[in-house]
């Protein structure tokens with residue numbers, strides 16, 4: 001443990017040195033494990049105070065990007081920093097929300113298990129929960145479902161837990177997110193393909209897919225008074 005601390009200290013010091021040389025000023029470097037803001041910095045009393053997520057320490061090349069960004073606010077550096085965060089997203093702690101698979105009308109676990117057995121050979125290990133009912137975010141986000149890779153968790157919009165929503169519609173949404181758990185996002189020519197052909201083929205195993213889509217199109221205003229999408 002002590003050895004590991006020493007390595008972390010040495011890395012921080014090396015990174016701080018790189019930044020100080022680039023910025024030609026004194027630098028105070030604070031390394032943290034935050035989950036939302038990965039980098040912030042200000043210049044005060046003749047020194048830079050820079051706060052960074054520990055992921056940056058793994059790449060001395062990022063010191064150059066960050067230093068250059070702070071000096072010029074350059075778009076290229078900003079993009080490189082964003083890309084680095086995106087590529088190391090799995091290093092960010094993603095706390096698990098409280099899970100609630102039983103709704104008023106539908107039990108998501110039952111639906112997931114049934115779909116898993118019938119169409120996916122039981123390969124899905126992801127947990128599943130209804131999303132928060134009263135959070136503003138649930139209504140702002142307008143997503144019927146989402147899948148978090150880092151938490152291996154499927155979240156379904158609580159707006160679907162209503163009597164007038166047919167079971168096959170809830171199941172189609174759950175199945176869509178289950179497919180995300182199996183088919184990773186692909187990159188083709190620098191563009192991300194969230195629903196590549198292999199995804200569409202897998203999703204088509206659910207027999208009521210078209211029926212569910214038609215129902216959603218006809219009823220989404222009743223569901224939320226605004227269209228929502230799934231991803």
Ligand SMILES: [Zn+2]
Nearest residue numbers: 180195230231
């Ligand atoms: Zn999707």
